[in-house]
Amino acid sequence: MPRLSPFKNILIWLVVLAGLAFALPNLLSREQLADWPTWLPHRQVPLGLDLRGGSHIVxxxxxxxxxAERLQSTIDTIxxxxxxADIRYTGLSGSGxxxxxxxxxxxxxxxxxxALKALVAPVRQGGLFGNSIQELVYEESATSDTLRLRLTDEGIDLRVSDAVAQSIEVVRRRVGEVIAVVPIIERRGGDRLSVQVPGLDEPQRLKDLLGQRGDVALKWLDSSMPAQQAVDT
Structure with missing residues (x-):
């Protein structure tokens, strides 16, 4: 059997020791890790719920x-x-x-x-063929003195998608401020988030934490059904 040079032996042992140093924090509790020397690795590998247990909500x-928020905001802007523009009007209201x-x-x-042309201008280019996405369009009116407008489904879809993207950071920040665990957040479909918090065996605490009033309207789905069924619903 060929013998390794001293340099290769030293290199192998350095790699082994480095691996042990990075793996060891996973064997320590949070209290023990707090007393761990600062010059050694502290990062722990986040374990999934199947290995560590915890809470999962959608x-x-x-x-x-x-x-409702977009409708009221549009009414105020109009x-x-x-x-x-010094244009007199009456009966400005909305529904749906x-x-x-x-x-x-x-x-x-x-x-x-x-005066309202900025409101009906395209807000983003989307689709395979570069079609314009408009949040607000004019509708036909029975009389010349009445203007009717409608929030488009495409515009609402865009706002929902943006809200989901924004809520990922909101959820991560709220959980991180209270629980010393990195949550696992996954986007599911166009309007849903799957949130897993390993090690937290109190789903109600997680619901209360994420149910606090904020800028993004989040609602948890029925926890009486399996998580995957809630995601697919």
Whole structure:
């Protein structure tokens, strides 16, 4: 059997010792790791729920809340734009994804459309063929003094997708502020997040933590059904 040179022997032992140094934190408790020398590795490999146990919930971004928020925001923006353009109107209101208002002077319709042109402009290019995505479009009206608009499904889908992306960081921050565990967060579909917190055997605590009021409307799905079934629902 060929003998290794002293240099190779030293190199092999250095690799072995480095591997042990990086693996050892996984055998220590958090209290023991806190007293671990700062110059040694502290990172632990996050174990899944199947190996460590913990809590798993599926969150859903509330499309209804986003529609309601966008509708009210659009109404406020329209009111401000018409006021700045000195265009008098009445009956500005909305329901579902639609809204309407009546001009006191029908001759002001072109000016009103010009004042609102930024609202109906494309907000993003999407799709394979570069189709424009509009959040707001005009609808036909029975009279010339009434303007009707509608929040598009594509625009709402875009807002929901953005909210899901934003909520990933929100969930990670909220869990990290209270629990010394790195959560496993996965995006499922267009409006859902799967959140796993290894080592936390209190699902209600996780629900209470993520149910705090915030900018993103998150709702957990029925925990009485299996997690995968909730994701697929």
């Amino acid at each position: 969150l859903k971004v509330s499309r209804e809340d986003i529609v 009111a401000d734009a018409l006021r700045q 994804q639609g809204l309407q208002f009546r001009l006191r002077d029908a001759m002001k319709a072109p000016a009103a459309r010009d």
